[in-house]
Amino acid sequence: MLLGTCYYPEHWPETQWEDDARRMAELGLTYVRVGEFAWSRIEPEPGVFTWEWLDRALDVLHAQGLRVVMGTPTATPPKWLIDQHPDILAVDENNQPRRFGSRRHYCFSSTTYRAETQRIVTAMLERYGQHPAIAVWQTDNEYGCHNTILSFSACARKRFQSWLEKRYGTVDALNTAWGNVFWSMEYRSFAEIDPPMQAVTETNPSHRLDFRRFSSDMVVEYNRIHVDIIRRYSPGRDIHHNYMGCFTEFDHYPVGSDLDIATWDSYPLGFLDQSRYSLETKAYYLRTGHPDFAGFHHDLYRRVGNGRMWVQEQQPGPVNWAGHNPVPKPGMVRLWTWEGFAHGAEAMNYFRWRQAPFAQEQMHAGLDLPDATPAPVQAEVRQVAEEIARLKAEGLPETTQADVALVFDYHAQWVFEAQPQGRNFSYFDTVLEYYTALRELGVSVDIVAPQDSINGYRAVVMAAQAHVPDTLVAELAQTKTPVFIGPRSGSKTISLCTPAELAPGPLQQLLPLRVIQVESLPDQIREPLLAGDKVSGTVVRWRERVETTLQPLLRFENGDGALFEHGQARYLAACVDTDTLKQQMKGFLTNAGVAVQPLPAGLRVRRLGDWLFAFNYSQDTVRFAPSGQCLLGKEEIPPAELSVWRVPSSV
Numbered sequence: 001m002l003l004g005t006c007y008y009p010e011h012w013p014e015t016q017w018e019d020d021a022r023r024m025a026e027l028g029l030t031y032v033r034v035g036e037f038a039w040s041r042i043e044p045e046p047g048v049f050t051w052e053w054l055d056r057a058l059d060v061l062h063a064q065g066l067r068v069v070m071g072t073p074t075a076t077p078p079k080w081l082i083d084q085h086p087d088i089l090a091v092d093e094n095n096q097p098r099r100f101g102s103r104r105h106y107c108f109s110s111t112t113y114r115a116e117t118q119r120i121v122t123a124m125l126e127r128y129g130q131h132p133a134i135a136v137w138q139t140d141n142e143y144g145c146h147n148t149i150l151s152f153s154a155c156a157r158k159r160f161q162s163w164l165e166k167r168y169g170t171v172d173a174l175n176t177a178w179g180n181v182f183w184s185m186e187y188r189s190f191a192e193i194d195p196p197m198q199a200v201t202e203t204n205p206s207h208r209l210d211f212r213r214f215s216s217d218m219v220v221e222y223n224r225i226h227v228d229i230i231r232r233y234s235p236g237r238d239i240h241h242n243y244m245g246c247f248t249e250f251d252h253y254p255v256g257s258d259l260d261i262a263t264w265d266s267y268p269l270g271f272l273d274q275s276r277y278s279l280e281t282k283a284y285y286l287r288t289g290h291p292d293f294a295g296f297h298h299d300l301y302r303r304v305g306n307g308r309m310w311v312q313e314q315q316p317g318p319v320n321w322a323g324h325n326p327v328p329k330p331g332m333v334r335l336w337t338w339e340g341f342a343h344g345a346e347a348m349n350y351f352r353w354r355q356a357p358f359a360q361e362q363m364h365a366g367l368d369l370p371d372a373t374p375a376p377v378q379a380e381v382r383q384v385a386e387e388i389a390r391l392k393a394e395g396l397p398e399t400t401q402a403d404v405a406l407v408f409d410y411h412a413q414w415v416f417e418a419q420p421q422g423r424n425f426s427y428f429d430t431v432l433e434y435y436t437a438l439r440e441l442g443v444s445v446d447i448v449a450p451q452d453s454i455n456g457y458r459a460v461v462m463a464a465q466a467h468v469p470d471t472l473v474a475e476l477a478q479t480k481t482p483v484f485i486g487p488r489s490g491s492k493t494i495s496l497c498t499p500a501e502l503a504p505g506p507l508q509q510l511l512p513l514r515v516i517q518v519e520s521l522p523d524q525i526r527e528p529l530l531a532g533d534k535v536s537g538t539v540v541r542w543r544e545r546v547e548t549t550l551q552p553l554l555r556f557e558n559g560d561g562a563l564f565e566h567g568q569a570r571y572l573a574a575c576v577d578t579d580t581l582k583q584q585m586k587g588f589l590t591n592a593g594v595a596v597q598p599l600p601a602g603l604r605v606r607r608l609g610d611w612l613f614a615f616n617y618s619q620d621t622v623r624f625a626p627s628g629q630c631l632l633g634k635e636e637i638p639p640a641e642l643s644v645w646r647v648p649s650s651v
Contacts, residue, residue: 002346003029003388004031004069005029006033006351009060021064024066027382029066032067035073036073036138037071058128072121072137074106075141088107090153091153093197104144104148106148107155108215117225122233129230130233135237138240139259140223143241149215156195156218167210171189171190174190210495217254240260240261241263245297253449257306263309264312268288269319272289276426291617292436295339298339299435310346313349314348314350316333316351316377317375320363320364331640334381338644352366403595404461404589405457409466413428419496427466434585441599442597450465455475467490467492468506473509473510476510482592483569485511485571485572487542487544507571510569512548512566513547515544526539526577529562529574543573544574602616602618614643616640621638629647630645
């Protein structure tokens, strides 16, 4: 449970550095991230390195006992490099280069940029690989931010063709997998295949899906360039990358497998503004953020990091990039910090130390105001530091496996983007709805990848798992682990075709049913779910017609079955409203032997070892009094407050 911040010594007079470092340490901070955007100051001219300023900055931070997270500076290649090698630039779907003038202006596939990355990262590691101030390395910054994963450059085209040949072996196999006999789209060789762009109408969805997979693999390869150099020159130091919220443009799991820690950048208010929640929900949580946004991402990135997670950028005030940028409610920065720790974060780092008085992020708050005086939020950070020091005397707990596993699959997101069959269907939002239903029942959740073992979990939930690996189905069948399966699961093959046996594909080994018809519904349509002759829920967005001999637990209004159970498996053939989903999760978990505790609106709990945290996102004071010893807070939890309890493992 350590605190940190992000610092840009190149933005400030050198005479100010020592005072900044001293005040960081006095505030209770441990980690300071530097360097990730500093290429133009490190190498102002080709081959001319000016390390001395960075040497002095590291010495100043180290003298105050601060541990440095050093970022490789590749997210911002300098202008002279772009002018020398314009092929570095990514190319958009309209065949236009994405030019210099902001950041992330490079193509992951570029052979030139991969060589330049190797050159600058090697130079940095030769200089600082053994520097005593540096504790952790960060690769690049926010892969994919500003829609920069997909590039349609000439280099991407060539690499895509090689990627396809390696995947399929023969072009005939590719034509079969993609169904290219449709519309005479068959190819004679891999050299004929372009990225899916500038077509008259919709391109082949299997083509688009494979281009997404290819583009994701380019990120993995590119990240590995950094990792290999860091491991060589700085052995023993952890490596992380800072991922983002609500971001699915590449598969984070293989990137994370090359790293030691997954970190992410948490901006609850900015992402609430950009979300698909209703206007009423956005208004209610305007200054707190949605109570499941941060928790979901903490749990997701703990899995991406194979059990290790940080927050590298925590929102400390209003941001600059959302459509509307409110100020966090007093107490929320403290609450967000403790919530990160409750979900297993090793460190919570605030972005940034000082608000910039220039350029694109002038309106993005920091821990300091632009004039180098403390922002009001520093009082909350100081309070957290003092509380950590006090609670450490109690013995800090470690994260243990939760009772419930929720499957999250980046490839499923791409499948439903390639062929949505309904403009209001989002895989990400659907999984988040299931997560919310579980959390509203007081359940702690682990997020797992579809290839993970589910050994030890008392229940598994898959919200809309487009393609289900045979290994997961086999383990579910063997272990008899209770599983709740949402609509559209098992509806596609690995190449995005309809399974020969129809949906839910391999899940028919668990449930004897098949989906023979589907329909997507407009937002304004609400249809009843019936238990007997009584309304027991509401259908939204999506419903399926199922053929089976099973007797349904719930029916649609026309009499067709909607919810089915067979052995340990349940299948819900529709999307439903939040109250209905929570009701169904409650019944499923209770049958699975998982303890549920429905919570007041806006209250969330999270178990960490034998500690139980409670966080109040609501606008009202709520009472929460489990059996145990209160370590922090009280039974009456005001808005934007929290409490921490030591409780028996059975509670």
